[in-house]
Amino acid sequence: MTTHEVLPIDSRVAYPNRAAIEHIQNVALPRLVARAWLHIPFYRRLWTQAGVNPDCVTGLDDLRRLPIIRKQDLEADLIAHPPFGSFQGDFPAVRLQASSGSSGKPKPVLHTRADWENITNLWARRLAAQGVTSADRVQVAFALALFIPGFTSMEGAMKLGALAIPAGSGAMTQSMRQLEIAREWGSTVLGATGGYALHLATEARERGFDLKRDFSFRVMYHTGEPLVEETRRQIENAWGVKSFNNYGSVETGAPAWECEYQHGMHFNEDAYLFEVVDPETLDPLPDGEEGAVVVTSLFKEAAPVIRYMIGDIASIWPEACACGHPFRRLSPIRGRIDDMLKIQGAAVYPTAIEATLRQFPEIGPEFRIVVDCKNGRDRLEVQIECAPDQNDTVNDLAVRVAQRIKERVGFSAAVTAVPFGGLATAEDVARRTKNRYVVDLRKTQP
Amino acid sequence: MTTHEVLPIDSRVAYPNRAAIEHIQNVALPRLVARAWLHIPFYRRLWTQAGVNPDCVTGLDDLRRLPIIRKQDLEADLIAHPPFGSFQGDFPAVRLQASSGSSGKPKPVLHTRADWENITNLWARRLAAQGVTSADRVQVAFALALFIPGFTSMEGAMKLGALAIPAGSGAMTQSMRQLEIAREWGSTVLGATGGYALHLATEARERGFDLKRDFSFRVMYHTGEPLVEETRRQIENAWGVKSFNNYGSVETGAPAWECEYQHGMHFNEDAYLFEVVDPETLDPLPDGEEGAVVVTSLFKEAAPVIRYMIGDIASIWPEACACGHPFRRLSPIRGRIDDMLKIQGAAVYPTAIEATLRQFPEIGPEFRIVVDCKNGRDRLEVQIECAPDQNDTVNDLAVRVAQRIKERVGFSAAVTAVPFGGLATAEDVARRTKNRYVVDLRKTQP
Structure with missing residues (x-):
């Protein structure tokens, strides 16, 4: 050699x-x-x-x-x-x-x-x-x-x-x-x-x-x-x-x-x-x-x-x-360093939010993290999927999820629930390999 | 050994x-x-x-x-x-x-x-x-x-x-x-x-x-x-x-x-x-x-x-x-033996129709052979793609194509023209590997 x-x-x-x-x-x-x-x-x-x-x-x-x-x-x-x-x-x-x-x-x-x-x-x-x-x-x-x-x-x-x-x-x-x-x-x-x-x-x-x-x-x-x-x-x-x-x-x-x-x-x-x-x-x-x-x-x-x-x-x-x-x-x-979201100056990793959501068996596997900025203030929204026909339960669930997220990442998030299938199709999931959960609207906003 | x-x-x-x-x-x-x-x-x-x-x-x-x-x-x-x-x-x-x-x-x-x-x-x-x-x-x-x-x-x-x-x-x-x-x-x-x-x-x-x-x-x-x-x-x-x-x-x-x-x-x-x-x-x-x-x-x-x-x-x-x-x-x-279409008792291979169509440069690469049966009589329709805005030319083209098909396979076909893109999307084409051109409606008809 x-x-x-x-x-x-x-x-x-x-x-x-x-x-x-x-x-x-x-x-x-x-x-x-x-x-x-x-x-x-x-x-x-x-x-x-x-x-x-x-x-x-x-x-x-x-x-x-x-x-x-x-x-x-x-x-x-x-x-x-x-x-x-x-x-x-x-x-x-x-x-x-x-x-x-x-x-x-x-x-x-x-x-x-x-x-x-x-x-x-x-x-x-x-x-x-x-x-x-x-x-x-x-x-x-x-x-x-x-x-x-x-x-x-x-x-x-x-x-x-x-x-x-x-x-x-x-x-x-x-x-x-x-x-x-x-x-x-x-x-x-x-x-x-x-x-x-x-x-x-x-x-x-x-x-x-x-x-x-x-x-x-x-x-x-x-x-x-x-x-x-x-x-x-x-x-x-x-x-x-x-x-x-x-x-x-x-x-x-x-x-x-x-x-x-x-x-x-x-x-x-x-x-x-x-x-x-x-x-x-x-x-x-x-x-x-x-x-x-x-x-x-x-x-x-x-x-x-x-x-x-x-x-x-x-x-x-x-x-x-x-x-x-x-x-x-x-x-x-x-x-990922690239995935780190700086929200109002604090670092938030999507994996921390994912880990929190996985603790709720009633939430589906798909979710979205949407970040935007209104009046100069960053906002974090977490969209989840759950059964559509139990409104009271859904509202209660959203409140509990928001609470757990705040405990974990130290930051308030709005939690929105949509029915199962509302966030992605099978093909979407299959195609994506990275950053599957994050939509950062700040990048497209002036 | x-x-x-x-x-x-x-x-x-x-x-x-x-x-x-x-x-x-x-x-x-x-x-x-x-x-x-x-x-x-x-x-x-x-x-x-x-x-x-x-x-x-x-x-x-x-x-x-x-x-x-x-x-x-x-x-x-x-x-x-x-x-x-x-x-x-x-x-x-x-x-x-x-x-x-x-x-x-x-x-x-x-x-x-x-x-x-x-x-x-x-x-x-x-x-x-x-x-x-x-x-x-x-x-x-x-x-x-x-x-x-x-x-x-x-x-x-x-x-x-x-x-x-x-x-x-x-x-x-x-x-x-x-x-x-x-x-x-x-x-x-x-x-x-x-x-x-x-x-x-x-x-x-x-x-x-x-x-x-x-x-x-x-x-x-x-x-x-x-x-x-x-x-x-x-x-x-x-x-x-x-x-x-x-x-x-x-x-x-x-x-x-x-x-x-x-x-x-x-x-x-x-x-x-x-x-x-x-x-x-x-x-x-x-x-x-x-x-x-x-x-x-x-x-x-x-x-x-x-x-x-x-x-x-x-x-x-x-x-x-x-x-x-x-x-x-x-x-x-x-x-393919399986691809052979028996039409009114005569054998027609899709490749023969494909070969005929390829002689016309004004026809797009996609086509469909549709076979059905009406009043006990097999019918052959060939759908082609061509430019949409020249109606007279299109009609004339369809007539010439039908004539050539009859010369080659010994059988009359109705030739229908649709605009480019009317027959398939890219993904359709990519997915298919066999029998891409044939739709035999007789198999689904009683």
Whole structure:
């Protein structure tokens, strides 16, 4: 192996202790930096400006010499160097996937054959940790197009010898059809966003199915949007499954996953470095303290991310996990920096509102957070779905929900109830992957 | 290699002469039959009833001792042995794809890891013959869900080192977005049904694009529906590309492909046996004579098809092709047996009507064939799209179209013109894969 080759990531490998993990990282980081310097103009430019070169990075301790990059840096690079930017390098890419992009335009991310093998190996590792075996039938209900996790998780399932069933999202296979596929072909595992897994539960109930008796699901895996604990519990209770969160993005690959203990997400320390920094000062924060997550992909050839502020708020948990795996854990994601709503100067995360709503079983899975500004004053409205024919109960419910939201986020919200189905159609839910719940009218108001 | 192992199919291999090809077939057929006898109850039952066992099949000459199977046999087996039938065997499958199924229910077809590797190798072979190289950017605009060719052709492109871009059909990525992807990311190859390739041309023109200047396409590959010659020419003229037909189905894999000469489809004789038989008597027909296509997949593990009447009408061309490839050719598909419309006792194929319409550049790509029955008499109506504001011209056009149809199919049709967009939306077109043009009202009439 030359110094510029990437590490092949094994789908099964485990490391005996921290020293073994750190040894891998100390080898991989200088190799990554040397490769990026040689092949990726974006980093060469950036590091030259910062006065860094590969000789400055001989091991893990030198990581902080490298500048932190943000989504906006990659977007600006795409505009300056169309069509694929200068951050992807000159590697022979065989696959393009894209993120939805904050500007509404998909951001292309290239993958070499080795990248594809490694990311799908990492998905095999995730799914194995979540109990998927060769005996499973894995229905993949993620959008199969530019959005990446449907493809990579499907390959991961195939690598475990499971039977992969590419249903695609509701835009390709409508929810009733998804339910028929699951029932008739005996799907035991569902891959879907948490929102879509809940939506399918509603659809199944409306059509008179008994979710536990009529279906064979035992595991559901999610990614693509933060999964709040209360949503997970609703999925688990509705379907009688274990439901697992997985953290990643098209830029990073498949970094972090929940084990059977469902308490924080182990990150693949043989393939990624994780840091948490202060989002304003960019100073490193100690383990356990909440801040902006920064990821370095040690194994990627095309478009590796090196100190990439992925945009999420979380903390690193250094404590050993009960499962015994030596990989450290990321806390549940508090929210995306981009999703944070500043309302009258206070920070509110949509996930906090979601978590509150999930405590009310009489509220449907869909909701909307509408923010606007009247007479210079920000207003927060939370729209929920519930049964239409009990007006008194609905009013009472709205009052109780508003009270709980105020307790949790410290801020008064108007709660409006609409009948079930009033907020979204199945196809809408299936298409959306991010920011599904927020409508911020202030952005469109003068 | 034991006698029961399958052949690995090389994506590049070519054979020097017929003797070499027949040697492969003589080895593979007895092996396939022995494997099916051992592992696949469906064939064991069928052959026992027919008084055949593996000892009866020592080489190619014994193929005709095996009974021919039809789509209905597989469908009945699925009902008798849910959920996957007894025709798939007891092999460890990692992937389920499905055909749309004549009954409206998708027919599941399982694939082992070796099947997936082989079918994607065959796609790499097809695309290489059609001029795709590692320098290409391949936009895959087939439906990515249970329909198989989007996935397998994308893997084939990746195996050639090309950059695969999974756009998915119009249901996932609407036509305007497809055009933006193609333009901004410089797609050079498009994979789509012929109908969708034409539809995209219409969309691009309506939005004021210059199809040849604004896009970088040079090759388009099609499958999933018969591609009539006149449709191919419209695609080629509109986009300034070479457009290639590929023949197959989820049950068979990727058997036949056009070479650069676009004259008949070579079938992969190291992986398939092709026969043409009389659709009524099932008697073999000599080369050159048109009849029902019967396919045997030599290499498939799960769900191999052995003497499977795929449902299409064509002939085998034994003559050497100008390209020099020793694989024989299948003629262009005349139509599907199922698509054949019996109108007043005469056989009419939708492809014949399509071919006629494509000769009129003033007619849009969408059309509908509506058949009904009034006073015991079958009636054929052909609905076309053309510009709305020239009534006299439209009437004159309809008369000329009706005349040409009568010349070609020997049958009078009423031709009705509606304005552009009157017959279908982009999403409709993208979702459909078969029988896109026919509405037979007789089936719903008492």
